Amino acid sequence: MSAATSNGDHGHTPSIWTPANVVTCIRVVAVPLWLLVAELSPAAGIGSARSVGVFLFFVALSLTDKLDGYLARSRNEVTTFGKFLDPIADKLVVVVALCFLLERGEVSSWVLLVIVAREFLVSGLRMVVASAGTVIAASPLGKGKTAVTMVAISALLLAMALPAGIVSGGFELIGQILMVAAVILTAWSGIDYFVKAWSFIAGER
Numbered sequence: 238m239s240a241a242t243s244n245g246d247h248g249h250t251p252s253i254w255t256p257a258n259v260v261t262c263i264r265v266v267a268v269p270l271w272l273l274v275a276e277l278s279p280a281a282g283i284g285s286a287r288s289v290g291v292f293l294f295f296v297a298l299s300l301t302d303k304l305d306g307y308l309a310r311s312r313n314e315v316t317t318f319g320k321f322l323d324p325i326a327d328k329l330v331v332v333v334a335l336c337f338l339l340e341r342g343e344v345s346s347w348v349l350l351v352i353v354a355r356e357f358l359v360s361g362l363r364m365v366v367a368s369a370g371t372v373i374a375a376s377p378l379g380k381g382k383t384a385v386t387m388v389a390i391s392a393l394l395l396a397m398a399l400p401a402g403i404v405s406g407g408f409e410l411i412g413q414i415l416m417v418a419a420v421i422l423t424a425w426s427g428i429d430y431f432v433k434a435w436s437f438i439a440g441e442r
Contacts, residue, residue, distance in 0.1 A: 253318040257309035261319060264301045264326045268333050271298060275337050288398035295394055298330050299387040327383055328356055334390045343393050344416060351420050352386070355427040362430065366437055376429050382422035389415035 275291045305323060309315045332353060338344045392412030399405035431438070 253316055255309065255314040255316060255319070256312065257305040257314055258316060258319050258322070260301055260305040260308060261322050261326050264298060264305070265322065265329060267294075267298060268326075268329050271295060272333050272337060285398075292391065292394040292398045295330075295334060296391055299391065302327055302330075302383075331383065331386050331390070332356075334394075338390065338393055341397065343397065343412075348416060348420055352423050355423050359427055359430050362434055362438075366434055376426055376433075378422060378426035378429055382419055382426050385415055385422055386419040389413075389419050 271291070271294050274287070274294060278288045278291050279285050302323070305319070309319055332349075335344060335349050335352065339346060339349055389412050392408050392415060396405045396408035396412055399408065
């Protein structure tokens with residue numbers, strides 16, 4: 238798809254500042270702001286308004302991924318800049334949130350290791366494959382693992398925001414189960430990508 242064009246413009250380079258790209262940029266800028274608010278929040282199990290705000294802020298960051306994608310497609314404004322920045326924004330949201338949860342003892346360091354290692358490996362493979370003019374279609378597994386990871390993080394943040402009790406414990410359990418599922422999907426989607434690119438890696442193209 239081509240970059241966005243403006244009605245009435247003749248001979249001008251289309252602007253990268255489409256509504257979708259603006260939303261993506263706001264999401265990137267908002268990540269360190271979210272982390273600052275999260276770091277200032279009290280310990281888990283207290284149920285403060287600030288902790289609830291951290292949860293709601295993260296949910297809003299997660300949902301903007303759907304918003305910028307919808308804007309780009311509905312307005313026919315899918316740009317190269319958007320294709321570059323949107324995946325980075327997704328990874329930034331997830332990794333920063335996981336680092337915070339690791340700091341608070343809510344997730345294992347293995348969770349972060351698997352997710353970050355997968356992103357490094359797949360991103361590196363994509364660059365090598367793309368440099369040779371080969372494009373490997375993104376698997377639905379990739380989008381699925383991102384969605385499950387964000388829901389898992391949201392559940393854990395909500396559990397931290399609620400007063401200690403049965404309800405918070407329930408969300409904690411849900412979050413941990415979903416996080417295990419997210420790790421499995423992350424590894425699976427990474428393996429799937431390498432399988433698709435194996436003929437290129439093995440020099441069989």
